[in-house]
Amino acid sequence: MLSNLAAIYLRISPDATGEHRAIDRQREDCEAKAAEKGLLVSGVYIDNSISASKRNVVRPAYERMVNDYKAGAFTNLICYDIDRLSRQPVQIEWWLEAAEQGQLLIITETGEADTSTDSGRLFIRLKVVVAKAEIERKGERQKRAIVQKLERGEPYAGVRLTGYSMDGQIIEEEAAVIRRIFQTFLAGGTLYGIAGELTKAGIKTRRGNANWPTSTVRTILTNPRYISRVQHTSLHKKTKAKIVTEYAGDWVPIIDDPTFHAVQARLEDPLRITNRAGTHRKHLGSGLFLCGECGQPVRTNGTRYWCKDGGHVLRTQGPIDDLVLGSLRRRLALNDLGRAVSQKNDDAATAKLVADSKAIRNDLARYDRDYEAGALAAAFHQKLTLKAEAKLRAIEAEYAKATSGAAVAMMMGASNPLEFFDNAGLARRRAIVSSLMTVALLHVPRGRKGFDPRTVRIVWSDGRGELSQNADRGDAEPDGHETRAAVDVAP
Template identity: 40%
Template sequence: MPIVPVRAAIYLRVSLDLTGEGLAVERQREDCIGIAESRGWTVVEVYTDNSISAFSKVKSRPAYDQMVEDYRAGRFNALVTWDLDRLTRQPRQLEDWIDAAESQGLRLVTANGEADLQTDGGRMYARIKAAVARAEMERKGARQSRAQRQRAEKGRPPRGVRATGYTLDGEIILPEAEAVREVFHAFANGSSLRAIAAALSGVEPVIREVGDRTKVQDLPKSVPPLPSRSGRAWNPTSVITMLRNPRYAGWSMLDGEIVRDTTGKPIRGQWDPIVSDSIWLEVQHRLDDPARKSNRAGTERRHLGSGLYLCGTCEARVRAHNDRYRCAGHIMRSRAQIDGMVLEYVRGRLAKSDLADLLVHQDDERLASIADQLQTQRDRIKRARTDYKNELIDGALFAEIKSEAEDQIARLDTERVTLTAGTAASAILLAPSPVDAFDDADLAARRAVIDLLCEVRLFSAPRGRKPLDPKSVRITPK
């Protein structure tokens, strides 16, 4: 019977490469190649996963996955790794390699000589070692989770991946923090997630030709380009992750949730916030708003009054239709004429000296009280749901408790929005020249200022008259 040549693969892995120099995997490589050469095996491939953990079964290990595919394709019939826990910490994955050794003759050895799956003793040792390693990793994970919770309960910065704008110790990185602050303000002003991601990525505005007109994507001018932590372009999901992070408002967090003390009060972090409570709450309200997520109201606005001006006949919000504003069956008005009149009114209002009266006087104490009451009502629903599942209360009582709590949540949410409304637009009102700041602002910020200052209602105009009839536009100060 002809001798089947041994084609060996080598698998190298280290969980964390602190220096990025790959020295640990290089040491593994030298030892594994020495084992293969001592047995007269031909090394056909070396697979390397540097700085990747094998503890999580859902975490991708590209080189490992490729090695599995290559083995199934018959590229090699021997495998050398420095230690079994370098190959896998998952007992199920280990059993797959044991099956391959038993049923298909795969030679699998470790460079430290502790395991040879060709023997029953080696297989027994491998299973015991894998079980011990798995248990130790689980204990380590529990210790780390408890330590993270303890840090969070004391208001200390979490360990691990740092948040954009902060060092791992909670110190502010000024250029990043300024970008984060502008992201919050831009979204609160009405900019879309897509436009913010494009601005952060430093892309040029998208220019589209529609008929005989040119449309340019309106990006928030205040948001500077900022390299992402991953090195890839920003996307709406990564922007949402930033906007949802309570750390930026100075609240301690764990697993994306605000950490609370035994009384249910949010714990303040031992670091300086980048945005105010009111801006963070306003952003959460907009993210949670079902209308924003719908196709009708959640799309990016490209015109000053679309979805903002009201139809004087039915009070519906008008939409842009070619070069006009339209409410089906009621009005069809020239966009340029209407916008010109509104802009003239807003510039006149911004030029007055009493702008300070328009600014929201933030009541942080009341906002904190509202946040506590909202959490109380949410906890009430959660407890009632648990009691219902445990058959301590019936469905009718659960529905009653839930309805009462939701009514309270709606009332508190309305008050919270009233207290925080307009805070994003206040940057323009506080500028040395509010008129110039308004003219230099992006579309979303100008819309926010208009919404803060007035309501605009459009009425039908006499046919055949091209000049704008001022009586057909009603601008009501707020």
């Protein structure tokens, strides 16, 4: 025999205002129903603004209620309507099985559900199945409506994007933060460093959070909506393969195409990705300075630079870094870096790279459309896509190199470039050094003691040789012994 203990389950989705008004109305009605039936309410379970349509959505109160029922906390379940309990046939069936065995009575405020009879349980099953089908049809209609908006270039009707209002108008105060994030990253900043800078500056996220997680910075940097494009993912009807289609929007971009694609190239840089935990990016010249004999980038073991490919050089790191940084500071003091910056960036070359990138992206979009329409076989679609993506990666990597003067541009735009450089983090210093000079480490003859500045060859981007090759020798610790003769060249 069933007890008089009852649970009340309340749910709405979504609660746009967060004021719980609909929940309060449900609660009043369900408590009245309990009083009418002479039941004692043992617990009220509330999931406010949580959907019951998707299996992967966790409803904390619902899960707690299931566990309490298994523990014998109640034998009557009251809800406003059966779809408040669940829209998943599998979940409803679990409750109906308990009712069929006489272990549970489900009571709805609307009075439509009668789980004490087989016809009542059949009615509930049919209602849930019909509701599930309607949800699926509604989902398809919503997907199609989104695609139509994207095809017309209208602002995407999703979560408001930082920098834009819901109707696609630029919010200048937020847009300035977006530009700062892109410029800082392209100038050598890290995701962690940018997040820290924004947090320290007291700039809040779109949701009003004071702390900027690195995931938020990455999401912003990879969002094509900032260049007036939207990527929409769909599934192929037959193979269920993911198809990503890019649509052009008619809203004003906050970031220009070259900057966006240069950032993507840097984000996907294998060296940046695979060396997060290593020493490659913890030292000024690792992977940046060159071996004076073979021209390949040198590596570091923490205290010395060495030629990985041929073992041509083994040089103490500290004096070399001091020389390079000192040379750059002296050049900054001369205030003549404009020539180096202008010669570093070839506008015509970068424009061609951008045009080539757009052409390949258009090809990729066409391959996806043809594949979705059944005009392109899956194997051929994959072959064309892989080939085009390989070309695109090469082009964007080249563009990243061609625009490596971004850090220099930020430095030269500062009120005090020398102070900017001195306060810059390691990543940004590396970007500036890479943009302005080529550093080659030459062989030191066996037995020579002390550091000789002439064994470090610096050539500026404007072709100008190092200003201080005849500087006094320092008193740093001796270099290690090299086994090859030096080649006095500037690669």
